[in-house]
Amino acid sequence: MSFKLNSKLHFLLITVLVSSFSFSQDTTTITELLQNNWDLCKYRTDRHFCEFNSTRLDCDYQLEITQNQFTLFKDSKKVDEGNFEIEHHSGDTFFINFNSLSNNKILELFGANTIKLFNKKEEGFALFTELTKTLFVLKNTKQYLEN
Known part of the structure; x- marks a missing residue:
């Protein structure tokens, strides 16, 4: 009986460790994928995601992500910078929390510090x-941004 209980507890512990490692890997992977310069585009109409319909997008902002830091540009001029944290929510959905170290323009733009990120x-x-x-x-930016 105690052997059955020990093996069940052992199985439960392994399951919990593997699950937390998987979430950690997902967060690490998404953080690595975000390391880039991006055009940050806002939809003018509805919430339907369509990468190829650029007529509905306002792409006035650029977002540069390096490690756990961000720099926000508007028309290639730096307007905000700070740190960010990513937390895995479920599947391909993450929460990203931006912490501005300057004028909080990112909060003004998004309307919230924490937003949902979907890896499509x-x-x-x-x-x-x-x-x-x-x-x-986020659309991949081919150009280099001015500092």
């Missing part, structure tokens, strides 16, 4: 703020 794989990344019901997409 081939299509790219979508950012959604529940408070304002606004959808943003």
Whole structure:
């Protein structure tokens, strides 16, 4: 009887460790995928994600992500910078929390410090703020930004 109990506890412990390692890997992977320069585009109409319909996008902002830091640019001029943290929510959904170290322009833009990040794989990344019901997409930037 105690052997059965010990093996069940052992199995439960392994399951918990593997699950937490998996979430940690997901967060690490998504953080690595975000390391880049991005056009930060806001949808003007609805919340439907369509990477190829650029006529509905306002792409005035650029977002540079390096390790756990971000720099926000508007028309290639730096307007905000700070740190961010990513937390795995479920599946391909993450919470990303931006902490501005300067003028909090990122809060003004998103309307919240914490937003949902969806990894849409081939299509790219979508950012959604529940408070304002606004959808943003990250598009890979080919140009270098001015500092």
